[in-house]
Amino acid sequence: MATGVRAGVARLLGARARRRWVHLILGGALLMPYFLLAEVAVSVVAGVGNVLGSTRLTFAAYGVSLPLAALTAVFALVRPMSAGAVRALCGVPGERLAEGPARSWQARGRTSAWWTLHLGVGAVISGMSLAVPPMAVVLIVLPFVRRLRDVPVGLGWFRTGAEPYTAPLLGIALLCGLVLCAAAAGALLARAAPVLLGPTAADRLAAAQERAADLAVRNRLARELHDAVGHALSAVTLQANAARRVLESDPGFVREALAAIEDTTRRTVGELDAVLGLLREGDGTDGSDRSRPAPTLAADLDGLLARSRAAGTPITAHQDHGAAGDWTRLPAIVSREAYRIVQEGLSNALRHGTGPVELWIAVRDKGNGTHRELEITMTNPPGTAEGSKPRATGGRGLRGAAERAALLGGGVEAGPVEAGPGEERWRLRAVLPLGGQER
Missing domain, CATH: 3.30.565.10 (Histidine kinase-like ATPase, C-terminal domain)
Structure with missing residues (x-):
């Protein structure tokens, strides 16, 4: 049983899992230019000055940024760059990935799908990585800091005045959820990489x-x-x-x-x-x-x-x-x-x-x-x-x-x-x- 626990912890927090997490963070960082451009477009259409002030408009900007990323991924050099990052960070064997630029439109389409998946999922994990740890820390220390008990936490779904001593459990659960989501997203990209970045028939020829x-x-x-x-x-x-x-x-x-x-x-x-x-x-x-x-x-x-x-x-x-x-x-x-x-x-x-x-x-x-x-x-x-x-x-x-x-x-x-x-x-x-x- 102890061996199984150690294997589970290594799968979630081991060196490979941490490298995959870094790969997801990079995907979120790469999406930022597209997101900022989409944010400007959404703010003009919606007639508001701050898109981030609205959850609905924020997700709308996120949705608009993904097609923009997909369009730029048709350039031939995107594939070798993505394949290099996957080899180094996702633990995917190099022989399962294509070598060199994408030559055919089929290969470029698959690369575009990979690029969109990587940046889209990476942006979600990046946002969670930025937001969840501070919130979890506040929840964990909440019962021990009197001044925090009267401060609203989160988006209104938890109030410190009601059952404050359950807050640490919720904070730990949030951290565990973040780790599980990051591990699952990393495993998803590792499985998708050989399919989307693997050699096509034209590449093999x-x-x-x-x-x-x-x-x-x-x-x-x-x-x-x-x-x-x-x-x-x-x-x-x-x-x-x-x-x-x-x-x-x-x-x-x-x-x-x-x-x-x-x-x-x-x-x-x-x-x-x-x-x-x-x-x-x-x-x-x-x-x-x-x-x-x-x-x-x-x-x-x-x-x-x-x-x-x-x-x-x-x-x-x-x-x-x-x-x-x-x-x-x-x-x-x-x-x-x-x-x-x-x-x-x-x-x-x-x-x-x-x-x-x-x-x-x-x-x-x-x-x-x-x-x-x-x-x-x-x-x-x-x-x-x-x-x-x-x-x-x-x-x-x-x-x-x-x-x-x-x-x-x-x-x-x-x-x-x-x-x-x-x-x-x-x-x-x-x-x-x-x-x-x-x-």
Whole structure:
């Protein structure tokens, strides 16, 4: 029983209840400008100078002030301000409240309802908090102060001349009533806040779109880092391993391998700067301070093939530009993504392959010139060499290549294929739509 009493007292006078009481007082204070404006309007209509001298006119001014408050609550910033106060003072978890300004009229209407409820109920509790304690103190001390016994108390409903010794009980009852009303009003607002200030369907959709955009940026950076740095590390590892094996017998090859390593790392630093430039795009810059633009099929394919060959893997490249004439006429985004897909395919071949790589890059005409697509096909023997593992599925790099193609409306296929009787090869095939014509 004692535990229940303590819990009841904490519910009425605990820290959370006191914070909610403060929240109600703030609501009453926020209503005051609206009430003063409504008081002027009511005094003009009623033809009286002091509205507060009449209970009826006071409540009329209170009623007029609430629609005025509701009208001003349609401004978008009212919701984040109200939600912040509710989180801090009402004990409502933040995840149950909407983030940011109200975007839709539905959200603004709900915010307006909350604002009116908060200010209206807060004004009542504020008035009680100002009036009840002094009156209760007078009633409690009334039997002990002779001079107060002949003074009318309240609004005429209690006279000190009749049963004055019952006044303390009435004073205590008034204080208890104030505490109960404040606790009930605070609990009402705490329950109403998630309903009126919670996220609407539009807010949930906007939050989902924002999360999707953030995830897309993270995936984009992950793809760029994997393709740029991963390929370079694979090539450098193979070149260093080959140089170590012939360090004593073929110094010339070692020098060439070291030169290739130097060139690969230098270019990778430039590509890493380009990838870091993507991060700068999100903080208000346009990425114009990059030391090197992102690599493309037109400008960087030959260098990529040369560096990959320097790692010791023979590569045969077949390029069919079709009606494009050369790769410079490809759309810039297609040229960039195609380069990364080729780079990923070569990285896999260097890490897992055991023989020569055949690469086909061609522009295919689909539909009598109404639709063109860039097709990339790369084949190499499956990985069985020392330090390599046979692959049944692609890793992160192949998933990244598939995401790149999907962003352009294309697709990627990767897996083992039959190249002849008893012969199996690993094939990577990507198709990137170009539309009716190149630029």
